[in-house]
């Protein structure tokens with residue numbers, strides 16, 4: 230395949246991976262400054278305010294703990310603080326990320342039970358209720374739920390699962406992974422009844438990779454305080470209640486990522502969360518319109534069969550077995566300066582993904598869709614021409 234990569238390159242590269250996402254210049258510039266004394270009063274004040282401001286993003290009155298870690302780190306933090314070897318968790322299968330979080334739990338000695346799903350639809354809260362209702366001995370300690378599974382491009386109903394747990398009269402904690410949904414779609418930790426929420430910086434929050442978050446309600450914090458499971462770096466107890474500020478980060482604070490986070494939160498406040506959610510909805514529907522149009526030729530299909538369940542963050546596109554999705558990604562990368570997401574899990578060889586979260590606007594989406602349409606042509610994958618036109622129609626109607 231020919232490539233335009235060489236010593237001279239002009240213009241922007243489009244990053245349409247579902248993490249990391251585009252980092253706004255305002256965030257990059259906020260990080261472009263010298264290091265400071267991290268135990269000095271200015272930084273301690275700054276960090277204290279920042280941690281308090283994070284609560285509003287999760288919509289919780291609980292505590293938010295910030296780690297110098299990616300999302301997998303925050304996953305492990307959540308598991309190791311509220312669970313211990315021998316405990317059992319219930320995992321509604323949303324896709325690859327639900328199984329990976331479960332795999333991690335297994336490696337920590339936690340017993341896992343999966344409610345199976347075909348990855349084409351959101352999970353059914355009624356199945357969670359039915360399973361918990363059978364668990365009269367309360368062996369299940371937590372339900373691990375991925376809000377938006379980034380492998381499938383499907384968003385599940387967190388409030389519905391919280392209601393299902395309550396309807397079953399079961400004490401299991403609801404632990405939610407919002408890594409791909411935070412700041413792209415509505416999430417209300419306290420109102421919906423999640424006990425723990427896991428997040429990360431490099432998706433809807435528009436930060437460089439390297440920050441992970443756990444938001445923790447009172448009930449989960451009580452469980453954490455009594456949990457004998459050995460842990461140190463992840464332990465919420467010292468981080469939320471430090472005798473010395475040093476312990477709030479278990480060592481040196483990730484200062485520059487925190488400067489970036491400050492700027493990102495300021496940008497989020499300026500735009501307003503409702504406007505951010507509406508923008509993600511609008512842009513994602515334009516992508517879906519393009520994919521549905523291309524699909525007319527029979528070789529492509531949106532993985533999410535129910536339009537209402539399609540994520541505002543990422544779109545997973547299934548490709549007929551006769552074609553290799555990698556050829557589409559290579560064409561987009563090498564010919565059209567556009568990075569797309571790989572397939573994941575059991576659809577690794579039969580899908581690719583378009584990320585559309587974070588610092589994005591209409592012309593960026595139209596540019597990316599133009600690149601994908603061109604990539605389909607170069608890769609020889611049949612598509613109905615006019616996907617970009619369908620996206621324009623969606624953008625101008627909505």
Ligand SMILES: *Cc1c(COP(=O)(O)O)cnc(C)c1O
Pocket residue numbers: 248299300301302326375377378379406407408409429
């Ligand atoms: C990206 C992602 C993760 C993993 O985050 P890393 O920062 O790559 O460790 C976990 N869950 C979901 C839903 C994700 O989108």
